[in-house]
Structure formats: structure tokens, C-alpha cells
Amino acid sequence: MDLDRYLERDSRIHAADARLKFLITIGFILSLSLLPIGSFLAIAIAWVVLMAATVVARIGPSRVVRASFVALPFVAAAIPLIFTKSGDPLGDINLGLFTLTASGEGLIQFATIVFKSWVSVQAAVLLTFSTRFPDLVEALRALRVPAIIVAVISFMYRYLAVLTDEATRMMRARAARSASPDGSGGGSLLWRARVVGSMVGSLFIRAYERSERVYAAMQSRGFDGTMRTLRRRQFGGAQWLALGLAAVTLGVFEVTGHLWLPRA
Amino acid sequence: MPFLLHAPDGFFSTPVAVALWIVTAVVVGYSANRASRELDERAIPLMGVMAAFIFAGQMFNFAVPGGTSGHLLGGVLAAILLGPWAGTIVMASVIGVQALVFQDGGLLVLGANIFNMGIIGTLGGYAVYRSLVPLLGGLSSGRYPAAAVAAWLSVFVAAVLTAFELAISDTTSLAVALGAMAGWHALIGIGEAVITVAALTFIANSRPDLLRFGQPSAATA
Structure with a gap:
């Protein structure tokens, strides 16, 4: 599993303030979400702009598109719409026991949801690819996420690699101990779940003991319960200007999408 | 495939997503408050490492017929091990990082995902656990059955809620979503219950002292 998703590039987008990028990404996803x-056409325009941004970020569209397929399984949740929405019947699918009738309205609504979702995922991918994790955490702090959660998230990220490595080793050990003659996994389902x-229990104990060692190490370095950070970047005039411009652009896009752009 | 609960952006309508963000912000804010008061300064490294533990614990999978695999979600386990407030913070952090770093779940719908899995699954599951333990004759006899019921419910109710939210968002029809999500997650919930109980048994046998946080006696003290 690749835990470090940041892609080091020398670009304007990478250099931009994380808070700014975070807010613009959320605004972008919100404006997509609000489209009728x-x-x-509006979704396509948003996508082209996003792809242009991936080029500016020197990451390129293909990398971002490839990473966006993680959300694909959820598409199944919206498939029933095609058949349950009333509207012009497009055709029947005979399943033997019953017949499903697809409607044009249902299909349009389904496609809207899937495309909106797909472009939104790509926007989030670009944010992750172009922003270092500590900067994202700083952005959360600036956006008034409770201090304890910000601290927990930054600790979590620090120990993610350690614990996923531990989990991977435990799974390798399980595989080494267990024979699975016909590829069935061996043992009953209940036994496998147990x-x-x-393994979860064992990992918990190891994690707990690790957290005690971490705490002792922090205490011996003078930790008193408050997290301190040296780097505090200023959200200055340039950032406010960029944020304002982005807000206006997204607002104009939203109004245009509602009033003037043609719809299916 | 419990990741069917990690809804991506676009599948919940804007009002549903925003309303659940507000509810989530309030509940998680309150939990953060309670957790910081109940635990001392060791809470931060403990909860941080525990969040990484839940994330890594979700990697352990076992083959299920049909080519898929089952794994832990962890809401009830986190609440029993760490107490309800810290458990909620840990689960919210896990779900947040999954969305922010791995795009496992959307950003605008993150509030809804945390609500379904981190709040209902963790706080709600813990409430079920707490109220069942005395009914089943106390910790010694009631811990495992209560944990099993709570774990099963945490997955099942999260799936039912997701189905309702999808239906309110007009993303699917309620009947189909309820049938598919609830039916499927009723089975996944059994896996969650077995894993949760087995994990608690393992911990009770090796380090029983670690089972003190989320216990009814400790939480009321």
C-alpha cells in the first residue's frame, strides 16, 4: 500500500498555500454538487479546467484519472435509478423472472451522479498529489478543526507506515503458516474471521505498547500536552485575493450552469 | 466490502451532505471536548497510534466465497477499547484520513460518512454495548454477547442509514437500496461481530488490564 501519495513537482499549484487549495477544492466539489x-456540459467544462490544473501541476491528467477509479464500486448504488425513475421508457431488460424498464430520465440522472462524483474524486486526488500531508494538517488546523483531532491525525499519519508494516508482516506470517489446498482459504468462514x-487483538496490544513508548519518549523531551509548530505560514493578501477570485469564478460557473448552459 | 459505506462525493445531495456535516461537527466537537477532559496528556499519542491501529487493522482480511473479502470496520471495538469519546475521535480521524489521503470517501460527504460509521457506529454501538452488558448479567458473562450485538448493529444500522440518505438524495430508490445495502451488510455485520469478539477475547487473555477504558465501571467513574 502506498501511504505517501504526495508527488514532488516544481509547480505553482504545489507551492500554493494548502489552506487555499483545500478551500478551493471543497468549493469546486460543492459547485459540482449543486449543478442540476x-x-x-457544465461538468465537462469543470473537468477540462481540472485537467488543465493537473498539467499546471506537472502531474498530468492520466495519473489523476487512473487514481480516481477507487470510487468506482460505489456506482453500483445508483444503478437502480435507471430503472426506478419514471419517464420515457428506453427499453426492457428481460431477467427471466421479471422485466426491468430503463427510462431516459433515470439514465440521465444516473449519468449526472456518476460524472459529478468522478470529477469530484479527481479534484480530491489532485489536492492529495500536490499537497504535503503536514501542510494538509495545518490547513485543517486553520479551518478550526478541534486541536485534539488535528493532533490525532498528525500522529496517526506518523505511525501509519509502522502499523501497516506490522499488519503486513502478520498477514505474511499467517499465509506462511496456513496451507490452502484448493485456494479456498482453508478453515470455516467463522474460523477465518476469528x-x-x-490478529486485530494482537495488533492492538502491540500498538498500545508502542503508544506507551512514544509517550515516554515525548515526555522525556518535555511534552506537556500541547502541540507546537514552528512553521506558521501567513494567509496574506495574495491568498485572500486568490480565494476571492476562485469564489467569484465558481459562483459565475454555478449561475451559468443553472441559467444558460444547455442540459440533457 | 464494507467500503460500500464510504460514499464518494456526488452520491448524497448537497442538503443531505451539508446537514450531516453540521451534525457531525457538533458531535465530534463535543467528543473532542469530553475526550480531552477524561484522558490526560497521554491521550494524544495514544489516540494517534490507535487511529493508525484501526487503519492497519482494517487491512486484515479473510476470503469470503464470491471472490470478495471481509474485514474489520472497528467502530465498536474502538469504543470498547478507548471509551466512547476517544473512540469517536479515533474513528472520525481514520475516516477523515481515508478521504483526504486515499480518496476512500468524498470530502463534501465526509460529514455523512463520519456520521454513519464514526458516530452511529461508534457512539451508537457503544450505547448498545453499555446498555446490554448489565442486562446480560454484568461484564463477566455479558461482555462478548453485548459486543457482538453492538458490532453487528453498528454495521447494519450504518448501511440502513446510508440507504436512507441515498434515497433522500434521490440517488437511488429506497426499496432497492434498503434491500441491497441492508441485506448485504447484515452478513458483513456478522463478520464484524466475530472479529470484534475474537479481538476482545485475545486482549482479555493477554492484557486484561488494557480493557479498562471503555468499560461501564470506568466510564462512569
């Missing part, structure tokens, strides 16, 4: 059903449970 069938706004395919083995996983014991």
Missing part, C-alpha cells in the same frame, strides 16, 4: 441534473480477530 443533466448539466453534462483468526482475523485475534
Whole structure:
């Protein structure tokens, strides 16, 4: 598993303030979310702009598009829309026991949801690819996420690699101990789930003991419960200007999408 | 495939997403408050490492017929091990990082995802656990059955809620979503219950002293 998703590039987008990027990404996803059903042209425009941004970031569209397929399984959740929405019937699918009738309205609504979602995922991918994790955490802090959560997230990220490595080693050990003659995984389903449970329990104890060692190490370095950070970048005039411009652009885009752009 | 609960952006309508963000912000804010008061300064490294533990613990999978695999979600386990407030913070952090770093779940719908899995699954699951333990004759006899029921419910109710939210968002029809999500997650919930109980058994056998945080006696003290 690749835990470090940041891609080091020398670009304007990488250099931009993380808070600014975070807010613009959320605004971008929000404006997509608010578009009416069938706004395919508006979604396409948003996508082209996003792809242009990936080029400016020197990451390129293909990398971002490839990473966006993680959300694909969820598409299944919207498929029923094609058949349950009333509207012009497009055709029947005979399943033997019953017949499903697809409607044009349902199909348009389904496609709207899937395309909106797909472009939104790509926007989030670009944010992750172009922003270092500590900067993202700083952005959360600036956006008034409770201090304890910011601290927990930054600790979590620090120990993610350690604990996922530990988990991977434990799974390798399980695979080495277990024969699976016909590829069935061996053992009953209940037994397999219980083995996983014991592994979770064992990992918990290891993690807990690690957290005690971490705490002792922090205490010996003078930790008193408050997290301090040396780097505090200023959110200055240039950032406010960029944020304002982005807000106006997204607002104009939204109004245009509602009033003037053709819809299916 | 419990990741069917990690909804991407676009699948919940804007009002649903924003309303659940507000609810989530309030509950998580309150939990943060309670957790900082109940635990001392060791809480930060403990919860941080525990969040990484839940994330890594979700990697352990086991083969399920049909080519998929089952794994832990961890909401009830986190609440029993760490107490409800710290458990909620940990789960919210895990779900947040999954969305922010791995695009496992959207950003605008993050509030809804944390609500379904981190709040209902963790706080709600813990409430079920707490109320069942005395009914089942106290910790010695009631811990595992109560944890099993709470773990099963945490997955099942999260799936039912997701189905309702999808239906309110007009993303799917309620009947189909309820049938598919609830039916499927009723099975996934059994896996969650078995894993949760097995993990608790393992910990009770090796380090029983670590089972003190989320216990009814400790939480009321």
C-alpha cells in the first residue's frame, strides 16, 4: 500500500498555500454538487479546467484519472435509478423472472451522479498529489478543526507506515503458516474471521505498547500536552485575493450552469 | 466490502451532505471536548497510534466465497477499547484520513460518512454495548454477547442509514437500496461481530488490564 501519495513537482499549484487549495477544492466539489441534473456540459467544462490544473501541476491528467477509479464500486448504488425513475421508457431488460424498464430520465440522472462524483474524486486526488500531508494538517488546523483531532491525525499519519508494516508482516506470517489446498482459504468462514480477530487483538496490544513508548519518549523531551509548530505560514493578501477570485469564478460557473448552459 | 459505506462525493445531495456535516461537527466537537477532559496528556499519542491501529487493522482480511473479502470496520471495538469519546475521535480521524489521503470517501460527504460509521457506529454501538452488558448479567458473562450485538448493529444500522440518505438524495430508490445495502451488510455485520469478539477475547487473555477504558465501571467513574 502506498501511504505517501504526495508527488514532488516544481509547480505553482504545489507551492500554493494548502489552506487555499483545500478551500478551493471543497468549493469546486460543492459547485459540482449543486449543478442540476443533466448539466453534462457544465461538468465537462469543470473537468477540462481540472485537467488543465493537473498539467499546471506537472502531474498530468492520466495519473489523476487512473487514481480516481477507487470510487468506482460505489456506482453500483445508483444503478437502480435507471430503472426506478419514471419517464420515457428506453427499453426492457428481460431477467427471466421479471422485466426491468430503463427510462431516459433515470439514465440521465444516473449519468449526472456518476460524472459529478468522478470529477469530484479527481479534484480530491489532485489536492492529495500536490499537497504535503503536514501542510494538509495545518490547513485543517486553520479551518478550526478541534486541536485534539488535528493532533490525532498528525500522529496517526506518523505511525501509519509502522502499523501497516506490522499488519503486513502478520498477514505474511499467517499465509506462511496456513496451507490452502484448493485456494479456498482453508478453515470455516467463522474460523477465518476469528483468526482475523485475534490478529486485530494482537495488533492492538502491540500498538498500545508502542503508544506507551512514544509517550515516554515525548515526555522525556518535555511534552506537556500541547502541540507546537514552528512553521506558521501567513494567509496574506495574495491568498485572500486568490480565494476571492476562485469564489467569484465558481459562483459565475454555478449561475451559468443553472441559467444558460444547455442540459440533457 | 464494507467500503460500500464510504460514499464518494456526488452520491448524497448537497442538503443531505451539508446537514450531516453540521451534525457531525457538533458531535465530534463535543467528543473532542469530553475526550480531552477524561484522558490526560497521554491521550494524544495514544489516540494517534490507535487511529493508525484501526487503519492497519482494517487491512486484515479473510476470503469470503464470491471472490470478495471481509474485514474489520472497528467502530465498536474502538469504543470498547478507548471509551466512547476517544473512540469517536479515533474513528472520525481514520475516516477523515481515508478521504483526504486515499480518496476512500468524498470530502463534501465526509460529514455523512463520519456520521454513519464514526458516530452511529461508534457512539451508537457503544450505547448498545453499555446498555446490554448489565442486562446480560454484568461484564463477566455479558461482555462478548453485548459486543457482538453492538458490532453487528453498528454495521447494519450504518448501511440502513446510508440507504436512507441515498434515497433522500434521490440517488437511488429506497426499496432497492434498503434491500441491497441492508441485506448485504447484515452478513458483513456478522463478520464484524466475530472479529470484534475474537479481538476482545485475545486482549482479555493477554492484557486484561488494557480493557479498562471503555468499560461501564470506568466510564462512569
